[in-house]
Amino acid sequence: MRFIQTFQLYDFLDTLVSLLTAFVLGTVIGAERQYRQRSAGLRTNVLVAVGAAAFVDLANRLTGSEGSVRVIAYVVSGIGFLGAGTIMKEGMNVRGLNTAATLWASAAVGCCAGADMVAQAALLTLFVLGGNTLLRPLVNAIDRIPINEKSSEALYDVLVTVDGGAVAPVREFLLEKLEAANYPVRDTSVVHRSEEEAEITATLVSLSIEPDELDAVVASLTGLPGVRHVTWNVRALE
Numbered sequence: 440m441r442f443i444q445t446f447q448l449y450d451f452l453d454t455l456v457s458l459l460t461a462f463v464l465g466t467v468i469g470a471e472r473q474y475r476q477r478s479a480g481l482r483t484n485v486l487v488a489v490g491a492a493a494f495v496d497l498a499n500r501l502t503g504s505e506g507s508v509r510v511i512a513y514v515v516s517g518i519g520f521l522g523a524g525t526i527m528k529e530g531m532n533v534r535g536l537n538t539a540a541t542l543w544a545s546a547a548v549g550c551c552a553g554a555d556m557v558a559q560a561a562l563l564t565l566f567v568l569g570g571n572t573l574l575r576p577l578v579n580a581i582d583r584i585p586i587n588e589k590s591s592e593a594l595y596d597v598l599v600t601v602d603g604g605a606v607a608p609v610r611e612f613l614l615e616k617l618e619a620a621n622y623p624v625r626d627t628s629v630v631h632r633s634e635e636e637a638e639i640t641a642t643l644v645s646l647s648i649e650p651d652e653l654d655a656v657v658a659s660l661t662g663l664p665g666v667r668h669v670t671w672n673v674r675a676l677e
Contacts, residue, residue: 453555454496461492461552464564468545471571472538478525479538487518487542488549495553511550518546541571594625595643597656597671603635605665610639612663616656617641622648636667 465488466481473480491514498506522539544567551560597617601609606629617624623644631637653671660669 450500454500456557457492457496457552457555458489460557460560461488461549464548464552464560465489465545467564468541468548468567471568472541477538477541478535479542484542484545487521487545488552491518491546491549492553493549495550499554507554511554514546514550515543518543537571541567544570593673595622595648595653595671595673597641597643597653598669599639599641599660599666600632600668601637601639602665602667603631603633603637605663606637606639609660609663609666613639613641613656613660616659617643620652620656622652622656 462485465485468488469481469484472484494510494514495507498510522542525538525542526535544563548560548563548567551557551563597613599609599613610627610629614624614627624641625644626642628640628642629637630640657669657671660666
């Protein structure tokens, strides 16, 4: 058997250390994800780290450091496809970006372990855990800060609910008012809720706004015939 001829105990132990390192560090990262009930939890992060380590270690055994570099490049792109599967869009919200980024980082930990850079793999694991845990209070604090409409870069929607037969004149009046207020319109859409009711949405070009000016536009539309409800809101750029 060729295995008997090619087996080297030192190389085998070196591979064992690489895979064991990837397994332990992937477990540490995955445990935090599993605790928070993320879609890519303990087993996924472990498999990503161990798989990346195995590919890099195999390339290193066969072709040396040059082969490892090429394999690492393929691992980076391959994990990108895997991470894309965890990203979901629900209406205006996008979920799974942090999970995808964690998978990418787990692959980096595995690559370090496969390249026999155990200390670097452990250090990277600490940074990944810090990003997912220590920064959480800061994220929550920033999210609680009210949006300043004058300084924020976001998308602004003016929403008008009208009678089905009043769509055209109300839409034209809305565009005229926004143009007069120097707020260019990025897009308009009309959704017919029923034969008797429709909703007009005017999305403004992203720029800082004066809330009082949009409030004035809303007030001017309130008394128009066929207008049932008018409001405006702000949402983050995608």
